[in-house]
Amino acid sequence: MKVKNILLIDDNEIDNYVNNHIITKSKIAEKITVKKSAMAALEYLKNTEGGTVEFPELIFLDISMPVMDGFGFLEEIIKFPQTIEKQCAVVMLSSSDNPNDIKRAMNFEVVIDFFTKPLRIEMIEKLAEKGNL
């Protein structure tokens, strides 16, 4: 099964490059959208209302970002009605393995997994195995 649209949110360009590369390689998505900040991502999501763009079904989200961090983004995204309509899922993708962060993130229903960087193809395969894609 393929996901129509995957949203990748990270302020680190190298990480975006690597992650984009790996997700592309795993061939689970028809389309990968990359946003460099939570604000930009929210802006993008608001635009999906017009119907021109698909609301993403899977979002890879970094935690540590300037202005609005990953948790701030989570607080916002759960307010979008499409999140529920499209059964949108969030996978945290952070360089932190701080248990507090993991716990805090997993408390959001929308978050289905917490990956510690670097992302590997096996991780995506695992996600697919679980039937989350």
Add this chain to the structure above:
Amino acid sequence: MVNSKQLSLELTLLVFIMSLFVIGVGIFGFIKIRESNNSSKELYTDRILPMDQLADIRFYTSNIIATARQIDGKKIAYNDALRKIVQSQDSIRINWKKYQKSYLTDQEKQLALNAKIQIDKSDRAIERLKLALKKEDANLLDSILKNELYPNLNLVVIEVSNLLRLQVKIGEAINQNNDSNYKTYTSEIIWIILIAFGFAVPFLYYLIKKNSAIVNNLKLNKAKLFLTEKNYRNLIEYAGEAILILNEETEIIDLNEEACTLFGYTREELLNINISELVPSDEIEKQAEDVALIRKDKFAQISRKIKRKDGSFIQTEISNRSMDGKGFFAILRDVTARKNAEEVIKKSEEKYRYLFDNNPAYIIIWDLETLEVLEINNAVLCKYGYSKEEWSRMSVLDYRPKEDYSKIEEFAKYMLVHDDPIVTRNWSHYKKNGDKMIMEIASHKIDYNNRKAILSLANDVTMQIKAEEKLKQSEEKHRVLTENISDAILLLDKEGKILYQSPSAERISGYSFEDVKEKSITEFLVSDELFRGQLFLKEILENPNMPKQNQFRINHKKGHEIWIEGTAINLLENESVKAIILNYRDVTDNKIFENELIRYNSELKKTNAELDRFVYSASHDLRAPLKSMLGLIYVTKECADPEDSELHERLAMLNNSVGKLDDFIEDILHYSRNARMGLDKDEINFGKIIEEIKGSHKFIEGIKGVQFHVEISSSGLFVSDYRRLGVVLNNLLSNALKYRDVSKEKSFVNIIIRSDKTNAVIVVEDNGVGIANNDKEKIFEMFYRATTLSSGSGLGLYIVKEALEKLEGTINVESEQDKGTKFIVEIPNQISNLN
């Protein structure tokens, strides 16, 4: 004098008793004779008369039979026979009637019934015979005779004979009964007579013995002869003192005029009187003892109260002499007056003795010349612990300290010649057990049994003096304390006005007592504390006797603020205080210090939190680029030509190097957290924790070749710090993987966990490269790396040890180089501390 009255009384009594016996025996005999008379009457009426009647019946029956035989033999005329038969028949009827009226026993009645039947039958036969005789019918006669008369009459004879034999038998029984009764009565009477003799003989013996007095009476004459009649009379009459002559039985046989006057009886009365009437009843026993004494010693001087005729008592002194079995010679003197005087003296002496002995004061009388103790009272005896015996050998020095000896000796010498009035002063005395007492002693000079002595009246003032000393000490202590303690003491009245301040108060506030006197305590408070101060004062006033603590800022005389801290207690109701007591001290320095401490503490908290944030973000910021690098290496490797081994090798080295740096940062992060964070209490799921750790290691190169064996047995809930336990297990597992022995065909890691309600034992065992013996002790040290294989920071096991210290656990290692390593971790179950 022989007491004839008593004698006659006793004789009358004897005669009376004997008469009673005789009358008793007579009455008894009479009754028994009557009984035997009745018995013989009964024998006559019940037995002899009926016997006669029965004999008549038999006789007349035989008579009829004889007549019948005469008829049979035609030897008698019919009319003669008829007459004879009629006569006999009448006699039989009369006698039978009489017999039936007599007393019959049951057996007799039975026999009589049989006889009656026969007699009636015979009667009827006789009637028919009489008819036949009248008709003179020979044939009829013959048949009646043969068939009726003979058999019936013969039977009557037999029945009657039976009755007669019974009569004889009954009569014999009665006779035998009478005979045995006679024997019983005879023996009874003999016994009664014997008993009577039993009483009478001792009584008679007693009387005879008594009457020997009559004989003794005669002996008086002999006594008179003993002294010669003339001398005797002179002695008796002109002795000038009452004289009584008594016989051996202490009966008065002679006396003189003085004796009459003494007793108030006439001569005749006294001669007839029993001596016991002259002695008061309560002294009779004593008198008997005295008599016995005189008999034994021949002479005795005795003192006796006697009873006069008018009932009054007089005290006499009696000189008694026994006259060798001829009686007693007694001279009596009236000593009532003397006796009374003696009695008064004795009583007053007793009274003094009583006062002396029972006086609560300690009284000692001692000899001024010899210093001997002459007398002590009971109080002294109890107090000092010496026995009476010991006191009798003691001198007045023996119970005093040596340093007082000379003082006492001087005092004795002085008192011997001077007659000073009572001297009172304190002396030290010792008890037998060595206890020292301070006695306040009043000494009086007295004459005691013609010796110059000191009567010392003592009071134990030990306690009093001790108490006085204590009081003095306590006052002094109090004064020193209040003047010298750094705490200030204020006394306030109910309006909060200062009544007193201790000297230290001035040292604290700078104000002298003159400055604060009569001023309200609230005046000295810093203005913004005024309201709180007033509230506190109110609270104290409302809660008497309850100490209340508080702190206030007050203005020092020099103008700066100072902190005071102290306790106030409302003792306004306490009679001896009647004030609010305030004690306080200057805590300005403490307060400054405390404030500083609070400030430092909050700063420290802030710093700590900042540090935490710093470590977090630093580690994150440091790790983020590393993670990016790892990602890049990964991507590059994926895209690289698989044939280009050189590139792959370099990428692997790069990957290793970046991974090491990342691990190192993670270690530092763990260490930092362990050191600063408090202990969490989480429910531990060992299975889950192991799975998580295994998961985080799954990308390590070659891990797939390692065999994992996990064995968990938990009983009940296990509670510990999840994160720290994770760090421990992660490090151990990571080490086991990292130091696997690649030369071995198969590598394995065994994880065995056993937990119960007290603790958990975790064993992590591998067949890795092992640890050299001399390294074992150092592996837990910071930055120690035992092997060249080590690619880590040298922090791992150090962090394990640190974390276990926090968990209150222990770790042990068993290892052999090239064989493998076994870590044994033991951590307590914190379930009891779980909130």
